[in-house]
Amino acid sequence: MAESRYLPAWLFLATSGCRRGEALGLRWSDVDLEARTAIIRHQVVTVDHEIVFKDLPTTKRAHVVRLDPGTVSMLQSWKAGQNVERLMGGSGYASHGLVFAMADGRPNHPERFSREFQRKQEQFNRANPDSPLPRLVLHGLRHTWATLALKEGIDIKIVSDRLNHSSTHITRRSTPVTPPMQSDAADRVARQIWG
Template sequence: MASARRQQEGSTPVRGHIAKRGKTWTYWIELAPGPDGRRRQKTKGGHRTKKLAEDAANELIAALQNGTYIEPTRVTVGQFLLEQWEPAIRATIRPSTFASYDMHVRKYLVPRLGGIQLQKLTSPAINALYGELLHPADGGRGLSASTVRRIHATLHKALRDALRWQLVVRNVASAADPPRASRPEMHVWTAPQLRAFLNGVSDSPHAALWTFYALTGARRGEGLGLRWADVDLDGRRAAIRQTVIPLRTGTAFSEPKTDKGRRSIALDDDTVAVLRRHRRAQLEDRLAVGVGYNDIDLVFARPDGAPLNPEWISRTFTRLARRLGLPQIRLHDLRHTHATLALVAGVATRVVGDRLGHSALAVTADTYQHVTLDLEEDAAERVARLVFGEPDDPSLAVR
């Protein structure tokens, strides 16, 4: 049988031999001594012929020589994800990203794949998971394709790290087939519907928050993380510097994901007036609570100054919209509503993107292409009327 010399760690030659034991053949590979100087050996039997044993031994020697050998382990997918992967990555990523990974791991991956040995996980097993998530066997409501793709991204990242840590020989998630996610239909309110909502919640405890969302296009966490130190009511601007994110237990403060996300937003006079009234009411709450007030400078907070829970805010918005008889949209759709109304009002796409904190103009154009296409058609008609229409046609006035 061939022998070889390992090229890593300056080790001694890797040698082996083969012998017949009973009716099958077994190989023994002598490794370099361990750190303690003790002998190390790899052996595997059960080969039906000497040739099969030689081939397997040479394959192992080649792997040892080029550094691709992976030590066999019985660690399960669940043990790897919860005991090795999550502790290792927690301090390296944003809290919101870790919370998303952790939810995918505990709610979807570990219950279904957790008992499989990590090195025995296969692409078909992963595909079966995706199928079950999309179409549960009990006939219940499945997850959306986009959600399953996010779960796939989490698993792929975990297995990529396992490959980098030399726990597996390949990332089997790379060969899996996550569903193709189609872009969900965007639902927004018209200007009269938005006005009806804001009028209908004007006396609610969080009226100022709803106004801020609707008239700035801020993300949920951006509104909840806003501090008075970031607001210039006289200058009519609000700086987005901090966000609040939901965790498995409670909330946490974070920062905008991108440089574009850290931005300054202009405020209109009505929003400034709402915020001034809100500040006076908040000061009254602070006096009523007394020494127990949690003074962390949040603009929108619980009566004791503590952060509002993002998920609770989303549920509250849905409940208020339903009570007012308005079309059901998500809280995030207030952001889309703001952008859509701004574009229809003639605000430049770049300005809208800057207000929303988009990373690039293309993101805004792509997200709201249904609006920009309508505006482009309107522009074509206006230019045609300018050329062929009556010179004194009032509709030809430049907007």
Template sequence: MKGHTRRRGKTWAFVIDIGTDPATGRRRQKWVSGFERERDAAKAMRDYIARIERGEVVAEANETVASYLRDQWLPSRRSKVKESTWAGYQDAVEGRIIPAIGALPLRKVTPKHIAKLYDDLLIAGSRDTRRGRGLAPKTVRNTGLVLKKALGDAVRLGLLARNPTEHVEMPRVERKEMKTWTTAQARQFIGFIRGDRLEALWILMLTSGMRRGELIGLKWADVDLDAGRLAVRRARVAVGYKVVWSSPKTMKSARVIALDVATCDVLQAHRAGQGDEMALVGDAYHDEDLVFAKPDGSPLHPDYVSQRFGRLVKKAGLPIIRLHDTRHTAATLLLEAGIPVKVVSERFGHSTTSITADLYQHVAPHMQEEAANKLGAMLLGEPEPEAEDS
């Protein structure tokens, strides 16, 4: 955030650039005047910018929802969250919240306004929705979570006495049936993609359960094929029309994953093929140490990986699943094989084991039956004969 001082009549003022008005494309500025000396205006400007960046917003009597969210809350969050998270905040604020309640005075927002916002989004959608179609309950719920966070910060900073979102029920999101492959189907896919340039990516995706961004952000420095392990340290994610480097999704997502011998062999062959590409391209090769890259070494786009996966699945004649569903497939197969939930949770980088158990509860009946049968056999079945002393 930048600003400068300026003389206005007999006093000094400061002006701060606070972004662009999305409706007009014009630059928006914040003016504060009435200082006797320029150095007083400069000091007040520095203090004002620092307070906004720390989230210590400045209350004004005529503060609207739009001015609070655009000028103070969004700028205060930018340095505190990942770029992809901030882009999600901005999308919700500019595309769905401000068009509906942006003109309201911040202090006069009521639960009734919030409830109407949710209903309107579910029925008619946002300004970006074509033909007036309503938004998915999950999208509306995520919008509500952003608004709840923003107004909660306003309460904490003394701009509101209470958070009106706390008294409004958010849309319920129904759990969709998880689509996964069986062991036979996963093996069929692996057999089909043998020889594909990204064969190693598809195989590592299934054997490790890594996320798309983690795979295309993986570097050879993170891989130890001799020890049979790799470290997830970063990801490449799409933010709007840009692809950026990002930290792993959660603290637990930064993890070490053990690799089986066959996967290590596939990666070793992939590395040799990558060396051939590097020699062919020569000085034009963009060496970023990426395990999976374009033939010239430049990074893969996340959307390209998903689209290519979709085409391969269709050609293989397999049930259509999303690329992310291969992660669900790997977790389901491990749990069905009897691998403890805690081990699967750590391998997949879930923040808690309860997330793993909740995501894959469809496996629970099978595991419960197996547990019952094992315990029943131990206690009620015929005891195994003891070994005779020699």
């Protein structure tokens, strides 16, 4: 996909399994790059198309997300760029402490954030008609993380915890089983049977 201001947030969604509002509500005070963790406690949502900051509901407890080295590196670069924007903005910079904010510090509008994801996919597909991206809604990044984790053999309890699901039943219900996963399961069990 072509470069976009939203790309770091989209990458964070893809590598963390977080929800859109959780990523948009993430504050630097909840990120420890040295320890490679992010505490998900807040969210940015819309009410009648207006941006609202909210704590996570009691059904979705605050939780720690462990970050991979690539995500940490991306966040370090993003933070450096954001610090430049803060200095350039001076007193006009809206300092909410958000990790993924607009150039002036204001929160990203969740609906526009999702529309831009779709727009960038369409733009890429027009430019690359012989190798288009499959259609994916933004929330699909969360499901993709779960599917890839399960494909890698990561225990469903760990996947469920990462996604902050209240039970593994929700994870099972919301994560598709792909044909390659089915084939791998068939081959692995068959090896046990046939020796």
